Amino acid sequence: MTAPTRLRAEHLREAMGLAVREPRLGWTPPAGTTRQTAYRITASNGWDTGRIASADSSGITYSGPALHSRSRFEWRVRSWDVDAHGTETASEWSHPMPVELGLLHPSDWTAQWIGADEEQVNQPGERPGYALTKTFMLPAAPDKARAYATAHGIYELFINGQRVGDQQLTPGSTSYNTTLQVQAYDVTALLTAGRNTIRAVLTDGWYRGTFGYTRDADMYGTHTAFLAQLELGSGAGRQVIGTDASWLMSATEVISADLMAGQRVDFRTADDGALPRAGDGGKGARAPGLPPAPPRAAVVHSRRFDALTGPLAAPTRVTAELAPVAITRLPNGHQVVDFGQNIHGWVRLAALGAPGETVTLEYGEALGRDGDVTRDHLRPHDFRTPGAFRDAGQVDTVTASGAAGEAFEPRHTTHGFQYASVQGLASDLHRGDITACLVRTDLERIGTFHCSDERLNKLHRMVEWSFLGNSCEVPTDCPQREKAGWTGDWQLFVPTAAYLYDVTGFTRKWLRDVRADQWDNGVIANISPSPGPAITSAEFMGFTNGSSGWGDAIVMVPWETYLATGDASILAENWEAMNRWLGFVRTTAETQRHSTRAAKAPVPAAHEKFLWDTGFHFGEWMEPGGPEPDLFAARTADNGIVATAYYRHTTDLMARIAGVLGLAEEAADLAELSDAIRKAWATEYLDASGRVTDASQANCVRALAFSLAGPEHRAAVTAQLVEQIRDAGTHLGTGFLATPYLLPVLADNGHLGVAYDLLMQDTEPSWLAMVDRGATTVWELWNGLDAGGTAHQSLNHYSKGAVVSFLHRYTAGLRQAPGSAGWDRVIIEPRPGAGITSAATSHLGPHGQITVAWTLSKGASGPRGTDDGVLTLTADIPSGTTAEVLLPGEPAAAVGPGHHTFTAAPGGDTTHPELMRSTL
Numbered sequence: 001m002t003a004p005t006r007l008r009a010e011h012l013r014e015a016m017g018l019a020v021r022e023p024r025l026g027w028t029p030p031a032g033t034t035r036q037t038a039y040r041i042t043a044s045n046g047w048d049t050g051r052i053a054s055a056d057s058s059g060i061t062y063s064g065p066a067l068h069s070r071s072r073f074e075w076r077v078r079s080w081d082v083d084a085h086g087t088e089t090a091s092e093w094s095h096p097m098p099v100e101l102g103l104l105h106p107s108d109w110t111a112q113w114i115g116a117d118e119e120q121v122n123q124p125g126e127r128p129g130y131a132l133t134k135t136f137m138l139p140a141a142p143d144k145a146r147a148y149a150t151a152h153g154i155y156e157l158f159i160n161g162q163r164v165g166d167q168q169l170t171p172g173s174t175s176y177n178t179t180l181q182v183q184a185y186d187v188t189a190l191l192t193a194g195r196n197t198i199r200a201v202l203t204d205g206w207y208r209g210t211f212g213y214t215r216d217a218d219m220y221g222t223h224t225a226f227l228a229q230l231e232l233g234s235g236a237g238r239q240v241i242g243t244d245a246s247w248l249m250s251a252t253e254v255i256s257a258d259l260m261a262g263q264r265v266d267f268r269t270a271d272d273g274a275l276p277r278a279g280d281g282g283k284g285a286r287a288p289g290l291p292p293a294p295p296r297a298a299v300v301h302s303r304r305f306d307a308l309t310g311p312l313a314a315p316t317r318v319t320a321e322l323a324p325v326a327i328t329r330l331p332n333g334h335q336v337v338d339f340g341q342n343i344h345g346w347v348r349l350a351a352l353g354a355p356g357e358t359v360t361l362e363y364g365e366a367l368g369r370d371g372d373v374t375r376d377h378l379r380p381h382d383f384r385t386p387g388a389f390r391d392a393g394q395v396d397t398v399t400a401s402g403a404a405g406e407a408f409e410p411r412h413t414t415h416g417f418q419y420a421s422v423q424g425l426a427s428d429l430h431r432g433d434i435t436a437c438l439v440r441t442d443l444e445r446i447g448t449f450h451c452s453d454e455r456l457n458k459l460h461r462m463v464e465w466s467f468l469g470n471s472c473e474v475p476t477d478c479p480q481r482e483k484a485g486w487t488g489d490w491q492l493f494v495p496t497a498a499y500l501y502d503v504t505g506f507t508r509k510w511l512r513d514v515r516a517d518q519w520d521n522g523v524i525a526n527i528s529p530s531p532g533p534a535i536t537s538a539e540f541m542g543f544t545n546g547s548s549g550w551g552d553a554i555v556m557v558p559w560e561t562y563l564a565t566g567d568a569s570i571l572a573e574n575w576e577a578m579n580r581w582l583g584f585v586r587t588t589a590e591t592q593r594h595s596t597r598a599a600k601a602p603v604p605a606a607h608e609k610f611l612w613d614t615g616f617h618f619g620e621w622m623e624p625g626g627p628e629p630d631l632f633a634a635r636t637a638d639n640g641i642v643a644t645a646y647y648r649h650t651t652d653l654m655a656r657i658a659g660v661l662g663l664a665e666e667a668a669d670l671a672e673l674s675d676a677i678r679k680a681w682a683t684e685y686l687d688a689s690g691r692v693t694d695a696s697q698a699n700c701v702r703a704l705a706f707s708l709a710g711p712e713h714r715a716a717v718t719a720q721l722v723e724q725i726r727d728a729g730t731h732l733g734t735g736f737l738a739t740p741y742l743l744p745v746l747a748d749n750g751h752l753g754v755a756y757d758l759l760m761q762d763t764e765p766s767w768l769a770m771v772d773r774g775a776t777t778v779w780e781l782w783n784g785l786d787a788g789g790t791a792h793q794s795l796n797h798y799s800k801g802a803v804v805s806f807l808h809r810y811t812a813g814l815r816q817a818p819g820s821a822g823w824d825r826v827i828i829e830p831r832p833g834a835g836i837t838s839a840a841t842s843h844l845g846p847h848g849q850i851t852v853a854w855t856l857s858k859g860a861s862g863p864r865g866t867d868d869g870v871l872t873l874t875a876d877i878p879s880g881t882t883a884e885v886l887l888p889g890e891p892a893a894a895v896g897p898g899h900h901t902f903t904a905a906p907g908g909d910t911t912h913p914e915l916m917r918s919t920l
Helices: 454-469 487-500 504-517 553-565 569-591 595-600 606-610 640-660 664-685 697-705 714-727 739-748 752-760 767-772 799-811
Strands: 005-009 015-018 024-028 035-043 072-082 088-090 097-101 113-115 130-138 144-152 154-159 183-186 194-203 225-234 237-242 248-251 254-258 262-266 299-301 316-322 326-329 335-349 358-364 395-399 415-423 434-441 447-451 814-816 825-828 838-845 848-857 870-877 882-885 893-895 898-904
Touching: 005 072, 005 097, 015 183, 024 072, 113 130, 144 154, 144 194, 194 225, 194 254, 316 335, 335 358, 335 454, 415 434, 434 454, 447 454, 447 487, 447 799, 454 487, 454 767, 454 799, 487 504, 487 553, 487 739, 487 799, 504 553, 504 569, 553 569, 553 640, 569 606, 569 640, 606 664, 640 664, 640 697, 697 714, 697 739, 714 739, 714 752, 739 752, 739 799, 752 767, 752 799, 799 814, 799 838, 825 870, 870 882, 882 898, 893 898
Parallel strands: 015 097, 262 395, 825 882
Antiparallel strands: 005 024, 035 072, 072 088, 072 097, 113 225, 113 299, 130 194, 130 248, 144 183, 144 225, 154 194, 225 237, 254 262, 316 434, 326 335, 335 415, 335 434, 358 395, 358 415, 447 838, 814 825, 838 848, 848 870, 870 898, 882 893
């Protein structure tokens, strides 16, 4: 028997610098077993649980000796498991996992916040990076050394010229007013006897750089700062070296760095990581030829320590490197590099110009008619100047010094790009001279899909890459124009993401910011992280916060994460915020009435108190062929048909959540409210025949997906939806909110063929039109790259990619059973179509890997003597998991762990009255 694997602490593979005194532990049971009956955990600090009779392998709370700041232990686990014959056997011991706590209390810090002495602050996007340096002597190399560091800005840390760790964009993106992550590093190997130098490079980052569509700057403050504490241990005792007034500051080679605008570097001003060389006193990098200015003392700032905390999510890293697939020199001298894939990150350029020459890199997702990179489609509106647009940014420059081995890697900015236009470089680039670096949160891959249709496989790869490009620190909408953690985007895509990647810690980290950014009246901010309620409620576009479908993320996202993991703590963490959001919605519905409705009938009907028909709502957003969005007009529009649907859905989910949390009375009250809202929606928006009065594909989809149409009306609404699809030439007409539900509601209400017709449609608007036009990521608009090759808006938005959940759950046929959480019960039911002859999927759940694969053999004699062919299905079920296998014409089969093979005749698809998307 093998040992338990995939040990985790707080859902993390790496548990360094935690701020949790009682971390929750988990593991994957040994392969080849049927179920766990007991476990035993031992740790290097003396903790020993003894044998615990339990089937639990996650959420095990640490209960050893009390943990304090800097506590460290290594733990391991063995389990007792039953095999297929009922024989219990003890496993081998797992490999150990280290867990180390960071600094838990403000009093643990003797270091002080320091920063640059900026006599003048440049305009946003044009601010330089600063070096903060300390040199010290050690009589001997320490036995143990830890560095704790964070910043108001982005920092890189170096010791004796060596970069500390491989994390990028530290300290990461959070709502800095309430949460600031501290990184803990083991730096023992970097220190030596004698002279040592610690150096930080500090730039604006999210703290005061430009951000988002509106390019706001100075969101959290006007001056960057750095905080670090180096703790050294040896036989001679403990030594602490912290940031303070003895540190020196100087200019660096970073002339300017901004997450949106880009980064400018002049290597002639580099300090090489040693004692600070000449700067200009903090006003920016000196011009070539100017005499060096002496370094100056760093400025000590009085700033908070109570927002400091440890990690909840995996760190951000360079997780892949891409070589060019083509390099083309244009008549204007520019060299256009095509990396073959749209990504998020930066390039590493090893071929620079002659000393003093400047090379410019312009990044983009598309090429213009002249063959050069275009950024025109990424320019955001200037809302304060109607008709005007802002610059798209995404431009780096580098000036060479001529030093041997000099290379440019702009680690203080990021870009969304497939192409880079290299300008000002006389020599020809070769493939080894330039590399694209994918920068994202280092999430573990846990799901796969493949089928016999190569276009669908490419669509799936596009979706994967879209998520990889939008998973840097927070779930973003796009990696170039905004880089913002929009709530609506993540609530749509999190079911898909959670199947393909372990996003548990990633989501918990983001939800912590969502809670921090919630307004006093319960409104959920559209974007998190943000500078907080006082700012978002007062800003120019503040009225757009509190929209249905976006604010409801505070309920939908925790629910999806619970379903993926079985960890109810994420529901408990967000329960108060859910109730505050629901309180806002309910108060608005019960106390306000849309003016058009009031004009028709001064006295409201009884059901109207359950209609949410006032306030700003984005609505369905970006319906193909629909009007251009008008945010200002939406303030007074009646979006009640959409908002009330989400009011119903949120209360329904909250009733289920209350049940999971053991809140029986609240669950009953919420279920009653949800049913009242459902009836009110049906009264207001269904006619006597059960058809939707405000007819659109999106509204029909929601009527079915959120069970707004009762059983007696589902057939009428389904027929109405199919009519609209066929009237549109078998094209989808859904926008942002309803698209993830479109194919499932068709399949589950007797129209699997229509679902596949839409999936395989290859004229615009459709998913395969993107594939056929060469997309490598999912577009924001269905015509992101139109038939003439012109780009429109972002070409990397994952929301429409939620369709691939249909491939996992319907085409391949793997889904969780109703009532299951953590994949302990699954349903396997392939529903082939569109000529697909094979499909396979896998998901690594809390209990282990589940795999499903099927093939369709045409012309073979089926199991019932027909010649329609044979569907052969194989499934691997892990320990502690049961599966119900549903195949056409065959009785349901219940199976447990192990490898299983089934055959059936194809055809005979079954109608399901409930939606198979995991939120329901």
